[in-house]
Amino acid sequence: MVYEKNQLLTVEIIDMTTDGEGIGKIDGYPFFVKDAIIGDKAQIRVTRVKKNYAYGRLEKVLTPSSFRVETKCPFHKRCGGCQIQAMSYERQLQFKESKVKNNLIRIGGFAPEFLDKVMEPIVGMGEPFHYRNKALYPIGMDKEGNPVAGFYAGRTHSIIANTDCSLGVKENKEILEIILSYMKENHISAYDEATGKGFIRHVLIRKGFQSGEIMVCLVINSKIGKKNSTFLPNQDRLIGSLSNIKGMTSISVSINRERTNVVMGKEVHTIWGKDSIKDIIYVRNVENNFAATGRGITFSISPLSFYQINPVQTEKLYSLALSYAGITGKEVVWDLYCGIGTISLFLASNAKQVYGVEIVPQAIEDAKRNAAYNDIENVQFFVGNAEEIFPEKYEKDGIRADVVVVDPPRKGCDKACLDTVLKMASERIVYVSCDSATLARDLRILCADGYEIEKVRTVDMFPMTVHTEACVLLAKRKSIKEKSLVVERVV
Template sequence: MNKNDIITLKIEDMGIDGEGIGKIDGMTFFVKDAVIGDEIEARITKLKKNYGYARVEQILKSSEFRTEPKCELHRRCGGCQIQAMDYAKQLEFKENKVKNNLVRLGGFDADFVDSVTEPIVGMEEPYRYRNKAQFPIGKDKDGNIIAGFYASRTHSIIPVKDCMLGVAENREILDAILSYMRECHIEPYDETTGRGLVRHALIRYGFTTKEIMVCLVVNGRKLPAQNVLVEKLQVISGMTSISININQKNTNVILGEQTEAIWGQSYITDYIHLRDCTNFERTGKAISYHISPQSFYQVNPEQTEKLYSLALEYAGLTGKESVWDLYCGIGTISLFLAGKAGHVYGVEIVPQAIADAKDNAKRNGFSNTEFFVGKAEEVLPEFYAEHKNEKTDMLHPDVIVVDPPRKGCDEKCLETILLMKPERIVYVSCDSATLARDLKVLAEGGYEVKRVRAVDQFAHTTHVECVTLLQRKDI
């Protein structure tokens, strides 16, 4: 076999990135956009010693799990890797992905994993669920200004105004931004030359409040003729906040450190309707959050309520407990914990997020929260070293909740958690591979995994959120 050869494959399995897996003559091939059960002709794109990569040329027989995607760009765009797969099969794929990582990377027994894993939490309608979108701005080959998403594994922009995962309002907003740029001769940023002004358009939408935020990320200190942009955007129903974010670095990081509001508020407000919460029981109101351009806030409101309900349930709070919430963001989980705990201590590296967390706690009437700026792997060890001889509930909490980025918890952070010996640990993860790695460390340190449940926070992609409860073995 050689590169560019056409081969016939039966897709018998799925890889962790959603690619179909088939075998021929002892060689395993990974095929993007193929669905388990497909019979296909594929063109070989890369060959290794015992495996290779290929792309679909023709579907000879469609899988019973293949479905017609709503987005015609799903194969070109890098966002929806498994949109062509039946949604029920997507959920099965994601639940198995979590289980397999716990066995393969965490070293847990397969039967044990089956016994502690609860059914995945899916969506009723797995489209139009994202409350945030970040559109790169550039030019096509004819020099036209475009907005869209990067093609898979590239920085080549595919024009997209109406992503089926995002809200319909995105199209009108992008039309206004591109119209402004054309009229005022505003150049998009060019990664190769470092020239041009507008890099990205960040859009946030409050699903409950219907408030809209638009933030243009710019390679400069100001936005020329910004009044023209404001005039075009402010007439859109729900427009609440228009700002610019300054990012003049040669980097793939989207947002810079400085954001300046040019119209309206510097934030939008939204609610999470978690009914198993003292605040709701007491006031009948959901918890409200101020969300700024740089805030971390879960992108799927419907599933976030389910995710945080699980985290709260797993924490097992009775009203007296002391809780640490590591990687707390703007205090989303912290405030739900605070409604049923004695005291909650949150840690987050982004100063603006901590400012938002304090503001959110105050506005919602919580006086039993305290927030610290810094890396969890630095704040927690430093605090423990300084107070390790004291008898304080901060030093020996009842529960520690962690919700780290995809890279998982830092080794130093895990070491300190084990030293603090909480009765329970609730681990909220967006990457089951690093979750499995960290659970192995915690299990070896004296904790037992009691419950695991995946939540489909990112329908039509291969990503999956997961909540895990660990309990100290000597309890």
């Protein structure tokens, strides 16, 4: 049968893509439907037709899936942030665990029966809402000329006005409403991407979950540097209102006059309070269902710092990485793509020596400050590409590692890094990944040349979204026979 655009059809949703789209089939021909849930019987309108598949828009749920739930946010369909909020949390966890496993099979080439042995249960959240310690709100103007804050609609830069995101902390709403009221009272315009004109571009809000400290940074389209530290019209009025909020610790502005999608400017000026906030990440006992141990590391977080957005799950993820590393106090450890040193400092408490490398200079400065603040001396940080620094320190300076920890960006590890890991032949590798597709690709390479997966565990860092993290322990292969656990060798 030939399908046409705008045609109305009825389909049963039998599966979901890794991006959270429902998959329905008619006579074997697949339709991809946003906002549809596995088990839905739905009426869809065809939006795009290809030779081997088509896209449809969900018009009506005729028979809801047993996994479909009432959503907390009325904007979840329009906003690109919560792709699977309409799915029960239990089913979300199954979806994410399957996503990791399927990528390891399809891309990594690992046998399903082998993965059944090494995959441990997914680590979920008790309360999967209001977990984000960071929010970045674009600021715009509505049709009546009033300032609005919210999030971009999926795949657009059109702002959906919403100051009360169900994933953010409760203080976000109060802070945003103060800023919007201040803008309206003082006739301050929002930035317009099309013209490059307007004043306030974004608002960054960060909160330390353990410390309770709050940071607000306004990204402004303004000329750099005023000698009296006044960057905003009627600045004291805004500071007076924001500083009354419980926990408010830092108020700053970031100067960004570039016509770019990059949000934060390179120059940040504190206009009230401290330059940074602090938070504590506690080590948890993995063997005892992640029970608290009382051991914590304090981190200083600036507006430009990278810091995991879900502190509850971060403690579990990093404690899992520490557990997998199996450190006894004698080991030298490399932490590649170390950020502000979060995993490095976790490892240092048990290791002989830790080396961290990160390309962002500000992150390394933060890492060094965090090490000093926590009186951790057995860690050294390097600025640069991991694929350059790591091989150089091994080949020229002879610095090897008993354990290598990698936590790369979504693109995965660079080939030069993997080559050096293989040459170094460390006893163990702990791979922390935010993208299971590139994780599978890299594991395939490592397991084709000397390593074997011992454990895999998915950690749900981003409930209500399709994104997830995974932690993998690899050890040097003990025998040739274990190669059979990889479906085929990488050439």
